[in-house]
Structure formats: C-alpha cells, structure tokens
Amino acid sequence: MSGELEQILLQLTQPDNAVIQQATAQLKLAFKDPAIIPALCAVMTGSQNSQIRQSAAVMLRMRVKKHWKKISPDHRESLKAVVLQAFQQETEHAVRHSLSQLSAVMVKHETPDRWPALFALLNQSTKSNNPTDRQVGLLLLSKVVESNPESFKPHYRQLLQLFGTVLQDLDNPTAMYYSILTLTAMTAYTGTEEMNLMRSLIPTLIIALKHLIKADQDQASEVLLDCFYVFDQDQASVVLLGLFLCVDQDQASVVLLDCFYVLTRIRPCGVIGLFLCVDQDQASVVLLDCFYVLTRIRPDQASEAMEVLDELMESEVSIIVPHIAEIVHFCLEVSADITLTDSLRVKALSCIAFLIRLKSKTVLKQKLLNPILQTVFPVLSAAPPPGEEDPEDEENSNEDDTDNESPKHFAAQVIDTMALHMPPEKLFHQLMPLTQACLASENPYERKAGLMCLAVLAEGCADHIRTKMLASMLQTVCQSLSDSNQVVRSAGLFALGQFSEHLQPEVSKYCAELMPLLLGYMSALNQAKIGHVTKAFYALENFLENLGSEIEPYLPTLMETMLSALSNAENLKLKELAVTNAAKEKLVPYFLPVIESLKGFLTDTRDEMRALQTQALDTLSVLARTIGKEVFSPLAAECVQLGLNLTNAIDDPDLRRCTYSLFSAVSTVSPDCLNPHLTAITTIMLLSLKSTEGVTAHLEEDKAFVLLDDDDDDDDDDEAQGDTILDDEVTDTVDPDIAGFSVENAYIDEKEDACDALGEIAFNTGAAFQPFLESSFQQVYELRDVISPRGCAQGCLRGHGPVLPSSAQSVAGESH
Structure with a gap:
C-alpha cells in the first residue's frame, strides 16, 4: 500500500x-x-x-x-x-x-x-x-x-x-x-x-x-532556507535571482552567499539562472512574494527568545530579582539600538515596564531609574524617518487603533508605568530635568516628547500634580498650543485632554484660560488636519464633562461651531466628531437644528457614512436621556422608525448596537411609542443574541489535509476493524482540530448592549413586554457563560425584575 x-x-x-x-x-x-x-x-x-x-x-x-x-x-x-x-x-x-x-x-x-x-x-x-x-x-x-x-x-x-x-x-x-x-x-x-x-x-x-540578537542576520539565512522548502525548486532559483536584482548587495552579502550555497544543494542548475538577465519588474514581484512568505514561516528568533524574560517575570519573579540590574541594562542596550528591528526594541521596552510594575522598589534601590530615563527619552524624542510621520500624527491615523507597537509608543508606556508604580517625589526629581530640557529644545520632536511625558504622568501622579504642580504644568501645555509646529500643538492638545480626564476637579478652575484656546481651535475646523482636530475635540470633550453650569457663557460659540461643522464640513470624520461633542446638556435652544442634521445622516445608506451614523445614533440616545421628556417626546416615534429602517437596510453590528441603545433611551421618555414595534424590536435583538456571526474557529497548524478526516467519525463496520479499537468513552463534542474560538469585539458589544436594552425596555414598557419576557430571558440565560455577566445577564435580570413575578413560574420551569 x-x-x-x-x-x-x-x-x-x-x-x-x-x-x-x-x-x-x-x-x-x-x-x-x-x-x-x-x-x-x-x-x-x-x-x-x-x-x-x-x-x-x-x-x-x-x-x-x-x-x-x-x-x-x-x-x-x-x-x-x-x-x-x-x-x-x-x-x-x-x-x-x-x-x-x-x-x-x-x-x-x-x-x-x-x-x-x-x-x-x-x-x-x-x-x-x-x-x-x-x-x-x-x-x-x-x-x-x-x-x-x-x-x-x-x-x-x-x-x-x-x-x-x-x-x-x-x-x-x-x-x-x-x-x-x-x-x-x-x-x-x-x-x-x-x-x-x-x-x-x-x-x-x-x-x-x-x-x-547579533546573529539575527545569520538567522535570516536559515529563514530563507525554509522559504526554499515552501517554494518548488524552480521558484527557488527565481527568488534568489530576484534577491540579487533587488536587494542592496552590500547589506545582504552574507545572506546571499548562504542562499547561493543552499541553491547549489537543492537545485544545481538554478545557479545558471544567476547569470541570466530577466525582467527586473517581474523579479521584484517575485521578491515581494518571497518576503510575504518569509514573514509567516519564521518570526524574529531573538524577539521570540526574549519571551523567556516575560515568562520568568510572570511565573517566577524571585528567580530574576538578584539579576534585575543585568536584565535592565541588557534591555536598555537593546531598546537604544536603532539598527535592531522595532519588534525587538519593543520587546525590550515592555520587559522594562514589566519589571517596574513588579519590582519598582528594587529598581529604585539599585539606582536604575536614571539609566532607564536616560535611554527612554532619546527613544521618545526620536524624529521619524525623512518623509514620514509618527503614527499618531498621520492624517489618516485611526484614533481607536491600539496596535501601535513602535519603540516610541512603548517608551511612553515605560514612563506611564513609572508614574503608576513609583513615588512621585522620587520620580519627578530625576524626570523633570529631562522633561524641561525637551520642552526648551529647538527640535519639535523633543518638545513633543516633553509634552507626551507630562501627558502620561497625569493618571499615575494625579494627586501630586493637582496639589503641587498643576499651575506650572498647565501653563506649559497652554503655551504649546501656540507652537509653530503642528506636531507639538497636537501633543499639547493630547496632554490637555489627559489633564482634563485625570486632574479633576482642580483643572476645571482654569476654564477662563482654557476655553478660549479650545474654542479658537474649533473656529478653524475645516482648515486643520483631521488628526489634529481629533485631539482638539478630545481635549474639549474631557474638559466640558466637568464644567457644569460654567459652560453656559461658552455654549453659544461652541454650538455655532458644532452646527457649522454639521452643515458645511465636507469631511465625514469632522462631522462625526462634531456629532459626538454636540450631545450636552442645556441644548434646548439648539435641539431642532441638531435633530434635523442627525435625521439627515440616518437616512443615507452609503458605507462611508457608517461611523457617522453610529455617532449620530449615540447622540440621539444621549439627547433622549438629557434634553427632557417634553422636548424629545414629540420626536420619539420618528426616532424609533429611523432605527428600525437602519437595522433593516444595513448589516453592521456597531450600527445595530447603537440602535438598541436608542430604543432603550426612547423607552425612558416615551415607552408607549415602542409598544407597536415591540415584536420587531425584540426579534432583531434576539437574533443578535443567537447569532454566531463574528465567531471564528481557529484550526491547529498544518490543516492542509483536514478534508481527509471528514468521514473519519463514521462508525461503519469497515472502519471499526483493523487498526482501530473503539473506546467506551463519550466522543468530545468539540472538534479536536479546533484550537479555540474568538469573537470579534463588535459582536460581543452588540450582544451586551442588546441585553442591557432588553432589560431597560422591559422595565419601562411593563406589561406590554410580558409576551416577550420568556424568550428574551431564556436567550440571555444561554449566554451567561459566553459574555460578560455584568454587561448582559445581570443587566437583563435587573431590568426584568419588576415584571418577573407574573411569569416566574413558566420561566423557572423552562430554565431548568
């Protein structure tokens, strides 16, 4: 055989x-x-x-x-x-x-x-x-x-x-x-x-x-050897030829010599191809394909090997305590070396942050704080390569992107970890001279580094800053908002947003100085880069949240700016930001123009409108809860219909989630307008809870032949003979080829918000919800181990509480 x-x-x-x-x-x-x-x-x-x-x-x-x-x-x-x-x-x-x-x-x-x-x-x-x-x-x-x-x-x-x-x-x-x-x-x-x-x-x-780490270039040769095993042998010679044509030979000589040796072993006649002239564009495409494969068949070995430090810190930190100084100096040496890969430098910086989190007293006792800062600040203040920008300064950067794994980003995290785990007096004594030197520099990226440092200190050292340094730090940040360089101004806006978030209530006392500055940025919404304006909105939103009645003098100017952006701005992201910040209290005089703008956004089904529509729905929900029943009730039925139309026309988990929140908010001010639509609303929400959309089964590696086992579980007589013996054990219900499942966050959020909304709608609509109580309760109960109990089952149970007694017996019988 x-x-x-x-x-x-x-x-x-x-x-x-x-x-x-x-x-x-x-x-x-x-x-x-x-x-x-x-x-x-x-x-x-x-x-x-x-x-x-x-x-x-x-x-x-x-x-x-x-x-x-x-x-x-x-x-x-x-x-x-x-x-x-x-x-x-x-x-x-x-x-x-x-x-x-x-x-x-x-x-x-x-x-x-x-x-x-x-x-x-x-x-x-x-x-x-x-x-x-x-x-x-x-x-x-x-x-x-x-x-x-x-x-x-x-x-x-x-x-x-x-x-x-x-x-x-x-x-x-x-x-x-x-x-x-x-x-x-x-x-x-x-x-x-x-x-x-x-x-x-x-x-x-x-x-x-x-x-x-030093041997990484030599390891690259072994990676390429694996590449030859992935390609067929004819392709291998073409790939190597592509390397000679496209790669800088001075930098890659060692790798190329190793590859030449490999090629002579696996395809001797392929060496002739090295001396043939081929189309360079075609070779470039082949080379790109080669690198695409390389990134997947062998990761950076040195970076992977450094995982041992993480494992030691997580599992047996006592083993490394006597050697903390050696480990820190090693990681500093790696993180400072700009010739190494970003992934390796990031790994080194994350190890330092981990050590500070676990053993900050030891770091201080062994006088390691100053060496760490002396290494971290140059990383934090490094200028990007010529012609490039830092990810957070790029025009099309995603503010919600959490995958920024650059050395600069992790250098800021090191300082953030220090602020959270070290006494501020000891930290500031060595940190502030370096920060002040950066702030006084003529290099804009050094000034940016100084502001980023102030920003990440706000959370961990909040008490110290509020009581001893708020005025001087706030003055520094405000001065940066008039800097000639937009990179520096953006960092200043981010710092101001961090201060507004973490240094309350003291920072709100400076509204007379801060609000004119922020409103000045709002007046030029259409001219500035969106990334910059996003930071301005971030600072404004955090600051406004704690002003209370002190916002009234600035409200006319603020709302005029927001409504202008909603009506005239061409950039959809700008409209989205304006919608997000328009939902505040004391908006009754501006309610109708805001609503008309929002309604216009919710009837447009173009894909590019999606983010704007989710923000518009969130804004409607906030307005329903804050503007007052008398003002919002006349529009409640229309809002419910708009939400239903959207869920019928567009298949998007974020949009459905926001729609459920809108239905829930409307139920607090006008529950009667939901009654005619309860069948449709609960049907949509229960479908969301039952849906497996967004659930991905991850197969184990090397499943190229998984189709061969399709029929292996058939217990027919022929297969039961020979080399198989049937055990008396129960067959697992989970496919052993499946390593695990993951659920996209958007679908988890949709399910959680659906449960919260069901609970609140049940509470507010009372007896009208009773026909839907058992099915909704049962579906939530089935999800109790899948998603957050606080966000789902507990919320639904809390909401269903007032109407449970009338159906307690039937629900209890089913749930057993």
Missing part, C-alpha cells in the same frame, strides 16, 4: 486541478484502510522525495492527534519506534521539524516514562559532540517539552544543567534558541528545588540573548 500512497501524495503536488481532485478522492479511500498508519510510516521513512516525507509526517500527526485512542497498541508501539528512526536518519530541516511536531503530539499521550526510547534519543543527541546532532536534538526537545512540560518535571534539574552548557555555545545560536524556547515552556512549572539552578542561569541567558 505504501507505493500507491506515495504516488497519491505525489499527485497532490501536481499543478493540475483535476489530478489533485482525483488524488484527494483516492486519499480519502486510503484513509479508511486499517493499514493507513503503517503505510504512512513507510512513506515517511522510505520516500526519496522530502516533500512527500513531510506530507506523510503531517498526516500522521493529524491522525495521532485526533484518533490516538483508536490506534491499536501494536501500531502505537511501532509508530513510536518509526518516528525516532525517521528523525535520526532525516537530513532535511523541514521534515525534521514536522517529525518533531509529530513527536510532540505523541508525548501528550505517551509521557517520557512510557516512551524511554525518546528520552534516550534526547539524552544522546543533546549531549553529542557534533553541533548539528546537538541542534537537532534540541529542536526535538523544545517541541516535546512545549507540548507536555509537566511530564518532564522529574528531569528539570538535568535539563537546566544541559542548558547551562548549551547557552555558553555562542557559535551555535540555533541551539541556544531551541534551549531558550524549552526553558520558556518549563518556567511556569518549576518548583523550589529548581530555583537555584534557574537563578544561576540568568547571567548566561542574558549573554545568549545578546548573541542571538
């Missing part, structure tokens, strides 16, 4: 759809044969084609993972022996990697004490004098320990001693890398008996990490 199986696998690699479909059908039939396990083993060890050997290993891994208990004991023992044999004789890295993954899956079922041959191989290979054998053994070790770390616990001391040796082998960075991955997997399971050994490893670990 092995010969036929190898032929089928070979056909799957052919560039012919009909051949692939035929081979897939044949493979499905082959998988029903009880001899499939031995056949795959034979192909995995005997095929001359490395791609076929790798495919066989991947299929075996899937089979083992999903059907281990159905594999006969004889075939299990045979498989354990064959896998180790294949691993020892294999010469191709990609196949070794797949074999190590197969071994890792088996270790979940066959622990090392039940698989002594595995531990013998690990012991032999990891201690070998041959660097390649040692590297291969450490690859296998990293995979099996990561798969089942607790089962190796009796061997932790032995492994830690091994790592102490391997991490000193600075000429073998790949071996160090695999050792660090294994150490990371072990850390959460280490006990007191391993503490001293772990602690003694830290200095060696830091040196190893430094060498891994």
Whole structure:
C-alpha cells in the first residue's frame, strides 16, 4: 500500500486541478484502510522525495492527534519506534521539524516514562559532540517539552544543567534558541528545588540573548532556507535571482552567499539562472512574494527568545530579582539600538515596564531609574524617518487603533508605568530635568516628547500634580498650543485632554484660560488636519464633562461651531466628531437644528457614512436621556422608525448596537411609542443574541489535509476493524482540530448592549413586554457563560425584575 500512497501524495503536488481532485478522492479511500498508519510510516521513512516525507509526517500527526485512542497498541508501539528512526536518519530541516511536531503530539499521550526510547534519543543527541546532532536534538526537545512540560518535571534539574552548557555555545545560536524556547515552556512549572539552578542561569541567558540578537542576520539565512522548502525548486532559483536584482548587495552579502550555497544543494542548475538577465519588474514581484512568505514561516528568533524574560517575570519573579540590574541594562542596550528591528526594541521596552510594575522598589534601590530615563527619552524624542510621520500624527491615523507597537509608543508606556508604580517625589526629581530640557529644545520632536511625558504622568501622579504642580504644568501645555509646529500643538492638545480626564476637579478652575484656546481651535475646523482636530475635540470633550453650569457663557460659540461643522464640513470624520461633542446638556435652544442634521445622516445608506451614523445614533440616545421628556417626546416615534429602517437596510453590528441603545433611551421618555414595534424590536435583538456571526474557529497548524478526516467519525463496520479499537468513552463534542474560538469585539458589544436594552425596555414598557419576557430571558440565560455577566445577564435580570413575578413560574420551569 505504501507505493500507491506515495504516488497519491505525489499527485497532490501536481499543478493540475483535476489530478489533485482525483488524488484527494483516492486519499480519502486510503484513509479508511486499517493499514493507513503503517503505510504512512513507510512513506515517511522510505520516500526519496522530502516533500512527500513531510506530507506523510503531517498526516500522521493529524491522525495521532485526533484518533490516538483508536490506534491499536501494536501500531502505537511501532509508530513510536518509526518516528525516532525517521528523525535520526532525516537530513532535511523541514521534515525534521514536522517529525518533531509529530513527536510532540505523541508525548501528550505517551509521557517520557512510557516512551524511554525518546528520552534516550534526547539524552544522546543533546549531549553529542557534533553541533548539528546537538541542534537537532534540541529542536526535538523544545517541541516535546512545549507540548507536555509537566511530564518532564522529574528531569528539570538535568535539563537546566544541559542548558547551562548549551547557552555558553555562542557559535551555535540555533541551539541556544531551541534551549531558550524549552526553558520558556518549563518556567511556569518549576518548583523550589529548581530555583537555584534557574537563578544561576540568568547571567548566561542574558549573554545568549545578546548573541542571538547579533546573529539575527545569520538567522535570516536559515529563514530563507525554509522559504526554499515552501517554494518548488524552480521558484527557488527565481527568488534568489530576484534577491540579487533587488536587494542592496552590500547589506545582504552574507545572506546571499548562504542562499547561493543552499541553491547549489537543492537545485544545481538554478545557479545558471544567476547569470541570466530577466525582467527586473517581474523579479521584484517575485521578491515581494518571497518576503510575504518569509514573514509567516519564521518570526524574529531573538524577539521570540526574549519571551523567556516575560515568562520568568510572570511565573517566577524571585528567580530574576538578584539579576534585575543585568536584565535592565541588557534591555536598555537593546531598546537604544536603532539598527535592531522595532519588534525587538519593543520587546525590550515592555520587559522594562514589566519589571517596574513588579519590582519598582528594587529598581529604585539599585539606582536604575536614571539609566532607564536616560535611554527612554532619546527613544521618545526620536524624529521619524525623512518623509514620514509618527503614527499618531498621520492624517489618516485611526484614533481607536491600539496596535501601535513602535519603540516610541512603548517608551511612553515605560514612563506611564513609572508614574503608576513609583513615588512621585522620587520620580519627578530625576524626570523633570529631562522633561524641561525637551520642552526648551529647538527640535519639535523633543518638545513633543516633553509634552507626551507630562501627558502620561497625569493618571499615575494625579494627586501630586493637582496639589503641587498643576499651575506650572498647565501653563506649559497652554503655551504649546501656540507652537509653530503642528506636531507639538497636537501633543499639547493630547496632554490637555489627559489633564482634563485625570486632574479633576482642580483643572476645571482654569476654564477662563482654557476655553478660549479650545474654542479658537474649533473656529478653524475645516482648515486643520483631521488628526489634529481629533485631539482638539478630545481635549474639549474631557474638559466640558466637568464644567457644569460654567459652560453656559461658552455654549453659544461652541454650538455655532458644532452646527457649522454639521452643515458645511465636507469631511465625514469632522462631522462625526462634531456629532459626538454636540450631545450636552442645556441644548434646548439648539435641539431642532441638531435633530434635523442627525435625521439627515440616518437616512443615507452609503458605507462611508457608517461611523457617522453610529455617532449620530449615540447622540440621539444621549439627547433622549438629557434634553427632557417634553422636548424629545414629540420626536420619539420618528426616532424609533429611523432605527428600525437602519437595522433593516444595513448589516453592521456597531450600527445595530447603537440602535438598541436608542430604543432603550426612547423607552425612558416615551415607552408607549415602542409598544407597536415591540415584536420587531425584540426579534432583531434576539437574533443578535443567537447569532454566531463574528465567531471564528481557529484550526491547529498544518490543516492542509483536514478534508481527509471528514468521514473519519463514521462508525461503519469497515472502519471499526483493523487498526482501530473503539473506546467506551463519550466522543468530545468539540472538534479536536479546533484550537479555540474568538469573537470579534463588535459582536460581543452588540450582544451586551442588546441585553442591557432588553432589560431597560422591559422595565419601562411593563406589561406590554410580558409576551416577550420568556424568550428574551431564556436567550440571555444561554449566554451567561459566553459574555460578560455584568454587561448582559445581570443587566437583563435587573431590568426584568419588576415584571418577573407574573411569569416566574413558566420561566423557572423552562430554565431548568
């Protein structure tokens, strides 16, 4: 059977759809044969084609993972022996990697004490004098320990001693890398008996990490080697030719030489292609495709290796306490090196922030605050590359984007963490001279850094600033709003917004100075960049929230500006910002023009209007709750109809969520106008609660052949014979190929807001809601373990409370 199986696998690699479909059908039939396990083993060890050997290993891994208990004991023992044999004789890295993954899956079922041959191989290979054998053994070790770390616990001391040796082998960075991955997997399971050994490893670990970072360019060669295994061999020569044509040869010489060596091994005739002239545009496209693959097949190893520091801090911080100074200096060295990748520098800065959060007293005691600040400030004040802007200063930047993982962003987070976890007197003594120097600089990005520093101090050091420094800091921020550089003005607006949010009520006392400045920005809404205006709105909104009656003198000018933006501005984002800030109290004189603008937005179904419409609905909801029943009630029925029309016309979770909030708000001022629409409203909301839209099932890696298992769960007589034994256990209801589920935040928010709205509508409409009570209660109850109880089930129960007694018996009966 092995010969036929190898032929089928070979056909799957052919560039012919009909051949692939035929081979897939044949493979499905082959998988029903009880001899499939031995056949795959034979192909995995005997095929001359490395791609076929790798495919066989991947299929075996899937089979083992999903059907281990159905594999006969004889075939299990045979498989354990064959896998180790294949691993020892294999010469191709990609196949070794797949074999190590197969071994890792088996270790979940066959622990090392039940698989002594595995531990013998690990012991032999990891201690070998041959660097390649040692590297291969450490690859296998990293995979099996990561798969089942607790089962190796009796061997932790032995492994830690091994790592102490391997991490000193600075000429073998790949071996160090695999050792660090294994150490990371072990850390959460280490006990007191391993503490001293772990602690003694830290200095060696830091040196190893430094060498891994230095070796990143050499590791890039290994990444490209993996790329050749992904591409077919003809493509490999084209990709390499593209590198010679498109990459700066001085910077990439080491990588190219390594690639040349690789190419001569896997495709000798491809070397001729290096001397042929091809179209450079075509080569550029090939090269881009190559880099696209590179970013997915191998992440930055040094950055990944640094995860061990995070794991040590999270699990066993006592291990690193004696070495905090060494770790901090190492991370500072990495974060300050602009030649390294952003991801590596970000990792180093996040480690520093983590240490400050966990051991701020130790950081201060060991006099590490000043070195940290001396390194962090240049990162924070660095100018972007020529022709570029910082993400937050870009015209089309998304203010809600939380994925800004630049070194500058994390440098600000380090200072933010200091403010939250260090005594302000000690922090400000060393921080303020650096901040003042930045603020006085002629470099706009240094001035921006000084303002960003003041901004992130506002939350953690609020009491200290309010009582001792508010006037001087506020004066500095106000002066920045007239800076000649918009980057600096934007940072000043952000700082003012932070002050308004965290330094209340004292900051509101300066409204006479601040409001004219802010209103000055509002008067030029259409001329400034949207990113800049967004920060102005942010500062204004935070400041207005706490003014109370003191807003009245400024209200005419403010509303004139807002209404002008709603009526005349061409930019939809600007209209959205104006809508957001228009919903304030004391708006009765301006109510009708605001409503007319909002109604106009809610009848436009263009996609580009979506963000504006969600803000308009939110504004309507706020107006319904604050403007007063007498003013809003005449428009309540029309608002409900507008909401229903939108939900019928547009499929968008954020829009539905805002519509539910509008229905809920209307129920507080005019519940009767909802009664005729309760059937439609509750139907939409219950559909939202039942919907699985936005739920994503994540498959495990290498599911290219998942279709082969489609029929494996059929318990027919043919499959029940041979290599399968049927256990008496109940079959899991969750597909074992599914690693987990995720739900997009928009759909979670929709469900939570639907529950809150159902509760409030039930409360306000009273008996009219009773026909819908049982179904809504039951649906919310089913979601109790899926989404936030506070946001959903508890809110709905609280809202349903007044009408529950009349239906308590029926609901209780169903919920059991």
